[in-house]
Amino acid sequence: LETLIATKAARCVEAARGRTLVDFALRRTHGFDAGLACARSSYLAGFQGSSNVLAGQVFGLPVYGTMAHSYVTSFPSELEAFRAYARLYPDQTVLLVDTYDTLCGTAKAIVVARELAAAGRRLRGVRLDSGDLVELSKKVRQLLRQNDCGEVAVMVSGNLDEFRLDQLLHDGAEIDVAGVGTRMGVSADAPYLDMAYKMVEYAGRPILKLSPGKVSWVGPKQIWRHYDDSGRMRGDTLGLAGEADFSADALLHTVMQDGVRMQPRESLAVIRERCRLERAKLPESLRAIRVKPHYPVTVSERLQDLQARTRNQKLVAENEPSARGD
Amino acid sequence: LETLIATKAARCVEAARGRTLVDFALRRTHGFDAGLACARSSYLAGFQGSSNVLAGQVFGLPVYGTMAHSYVTSFPSELEAFRAYARLYPDQTVLLVDTYDTLCGTAKAIVVARELAAAGRRLRGVRLDSGDLVELSKKVRQLLRQNDCGEVAVMVSGNLDEFRLDQLLHDGAEIDVAGVGTRMGVSADAPYLDMAYKMVEYAGRPILKLSPGKVSWVGPKQIWRHYDDSGRMRGDTLGLAGEADFSADALLHTVMQDGVRMQPRESLAVIRERCRLERAKLPESLRAIRVKPHYPVTVSERLQDLQARTRNQKLVAENEPSARGD
Structure with missing residues (x-):
């Protein structure tokens, strides 16, 4: 919300x-x-x-x-x-x-x-x-x-x-x-954000779901953001946590661990100022009111590989007669 | 909500x-x-x-x-x-x-x-x-x-x-x-109900606002509902509280007075059953999913009279030079 x-x-x-x-x-x-x-x-x-x-x-x-x-x-x-x-x-x-x-x-x-x-x-x-x-x-x-x-x-x-x-x-x-x-x-023209948490790894095993139209990406991830020379965002790379850093900013940080907050609480003023600065880095098209925005997100090769491997293994395993209990 | x-x-x-x-x-x-x-x-x-x-x-x-x-x-x-x-x-x-x-x-x-x-x-x-x-x-x-x-x-x-x-x-x-x-x-296609309480009488004086597109009806009101022979609703009359009853059901009842509830609390089962029965009395067109419904609401003559009188008085009074402080 x-x-x-x-x-x-x-x-x-x-x-x-x-x-x-x-x-x-x-x-x-x-x-x-x-x-x-x-x-x-x-x-x-x-x-x-x-x-x-x-x-x-x-x-x-x-x-x-x-x-x-x-x-x-x-x-x-x-x-x-x-x-x-x-x-x-x-x-x-x-x-x-x-x-x-x-x-x-x-x-x-x-x-x-x-x-x-x-x-x-x-x-x-x-x-x-x-x-x-x-x-x-x-x-x-x-x-x-x-x-x-x-x-x-x-x-x-x-x-x-x-x-x-x-x-x-x-x-x-x-x-x-x-x-x-x-x-x-009520965000009248878009009253909900179609977002959900998905399990991506369990007991060291990479996990995905293959439901049509709802396939999830496997494994714990990181996002790297790229900027142009003027400091404007020009795209993100989605990859596996622990991959090389693409000499770009990693966006995901641990904010809580074992029930403990990892950074001190920030004031509204600090968050508000960060919001202002981040908005200033958005490409013009993302700041326009009536234009349908486009923002390039690429998926790293290692993530694509793991996705394909896990998907194929799972498709084979779940469709074997023995898996069906036949 | x-x-x-x-x-x-x-x-x-x-x-x-x-x-x-x-x-x-x-x-x-x-x-x-x-x-x-x-x-x-x-x-x-x-x-x-x-x-x-x-x-x-x-x-x-x-x-x-x-x-x-x-x-x-x-x-x-x-x-x-x-x-x-x-x-x-x-x-x-x-x-x-x-x-x-x-x-x-x-x-x-x-x-x-x-x-x-x-x-x-x-x-x-x-x-x-x-x-x-x-x-x-x-x-x-x-x-x-x-x-x-x-x-x-x-x-x-x-x-x-x-x-x-x-x-x-x-x-x-x-x-x-x-x-x-x-x-x-989130009632995604209609995420809010454009409804507000308006003051209609103060110290015995009937009250309205005349803002363009937002004119309110003056005075405390009652609504009477009319049914056809089969028990289906066929329209409402909006009138002043205390008007003759049009031999129809009055919809507005006092539920709280001086901070005290006037009727005992109802169970969910009772409310749910009333909802079911009331829905069954709706005209077919109001129960359709894709049809834009029409339901006739008429305004009583006495309410129309009071509205016109109050409106004219207010228009004159607020536009006199003395009212403007001239």
Whole structure:
């Protein structure tokens, strides 16, 4: 799950081209532990924080929130709601402006921005959660600028994922921050990773399964990664553990042995920075949002040999009349 | 999540046309609590049980398991693996026959079936997990029958969902039991339910939001369901709570008040039976697997009136210059 969500979140980060992203997924993740995993994984992938306050407490990552529509509708008027919210959170006021009409809501947010400014504070942002986000974000930005509120951030939310973020920015939306929820939190277009652990050796004997379409590679393995001169990844070699190292980086390391962790625990900041650096080494095609990526993986000769030998032995042995109990 | 999974599972039950289904989803659900929710929800929807033993312990639902490929490959030969498994679980032996070759595996399972029979036991089933399940299930069934093992169940698994089950049975697969995993457990084609709670009344004041594409219906509501003469559902009416009852069933009941449950807790068996009876009342079109269903929902006049009045008042009030702080 963590790999799945981190991948989806990293794609959102690529699509956002530097805009700040916040995890809004908790209400649609498949339960609470999925919600925690989502907040942590998306933060590691480059999100700025999460609306999940428990994740903030557990992992120490930044929490963000804005008002809900029910907060606005619970007041007799939108302006009263905005003023009450600004009194409650004077230093981090982000006003949700689309409950009745986004542009009218923005006009009221500007009133509150002036009131905050008069008190020595400032309005942090306005959030758009519906409608044509391209057109509305441009108009809202213009309104803000015309009223000396150019520094107020424009935040958007609502059914966002990497594809919609990419499209919005391509179409000229003027966005500083985006809340990304459901589609990232359940990895909507790829909600599972078709991965399984397979036994590859038992009591010194190499092992595989030969089920059609599900043949596994035999033996304990290592992966070596190759880079081009600019430091970009150009392909991997899959081989047997203990093979010559191809003068390349070996990716698999022992992280736990006999129940003991082999390296000290890393902070979120360290993991997040490594994620950023590793993403920068990806070939451009793997960072594209809409292109089906290709990445060359070759299999070492020794692994191919062992695979063929084990396969043939097993095919013969299991099909002999004696093996069938005949 | 529970509604999502129960719906997906109920569709699998419809597609299986009476075959036994078992939840195999735990390894791909989005975390452990999602796995528990999946085991419980699919059981309520008509599955026979789950491979999730914790769910068995927590909810008291039947647990099922078969051997893993790694169990087979850990033995020098498949026949030895089958014999060891049959010694371990003599009363519930289901043998996984596709590790090397499904038909050879079945031949070995027949050997073990005879050995079990000689000891007064019987082989419960064989499981196919790969390949062309239509052709293989027919051949396996034939092999079993030719060897006086006609009562051995044929179980299949591997990327199943309601669409594949429907196709398999349509194509003549001879199946008694199916393990349904990943695609049901993450509701792969519809991994989230786009539902939210909305505030509809506050301090006696009817409330709505007018965000484009997200307008909410005002006021506390009731739903009345209408049936035809044969007892099939034919449509719902959405109205205001307290309206005349349309001589139809009111669907919404208070289940908790002031923190206290209003009805006693129901057993899984009771809920499961209600689910079965309610599904039987669905119109045929809603039980079909591939048809986009239509179900008529009408809105009562009183609700439409209140909606229009509240909407107009709010539109005027929020757009007045005074409301904007002008």
